[in-house]
Amino acid sequence: MGLIQIENMEFYAYHGCFKEEQIVGNKFLVDLTIETDMQIPAKSDDIKDALNYQVAYQLVKEEMQKKSHLLEHIGGRILDSLYNNFETIKKATVKVSKMNPPMGGKMDQVSITLSR
Numbered sequence: 382m383g384l385i386q387i388e389n390m391e392f393y394a395y396h397g398c399f400k401e402e403q404i405v406g407n408k409f410l411v412d413l414t415i416e417t418d419m420q421i422p423a424k425s426d427d428i429k430d431a432l433n434y435q436v437a438y439q440l441v442k443e444e445m446q447k448k449s450h451l452l453e454h455i456g457g458r459i460l461d462s463l464y465n466n467f468e469t470i471k472k473a474t475v476k477v478s479k480m481n482p483p484m485g486g487k488m489d490q491v492s493i494t495l496s497r
Contacts, residue, residue, distance in 0.1 A: 383419035416472040456495040
């Protein structure tokens, strides 16, 4: 087994429970960890044998472009998309962070992490 990690993917998106958040938008960070069998691509050196992490990034990007109220919903959609496109995933974990959330106090970010 091996881990693919795509860290600190940055997106500007329109997620949030407040109407203003879905108009003005905000910066989001996404971290993705995928556990998969890497024995064959480690020997073949052929992208066709590997879980293509460029495709994984594109799937995350597509989901981030769809408006949602909850970070949990975004994370669930990302996991659904990954599992629908890659048969070789043994486990995937996604962390979605909203930067400078409008919560009435100073903080860097609020995050959720989902695993399946």
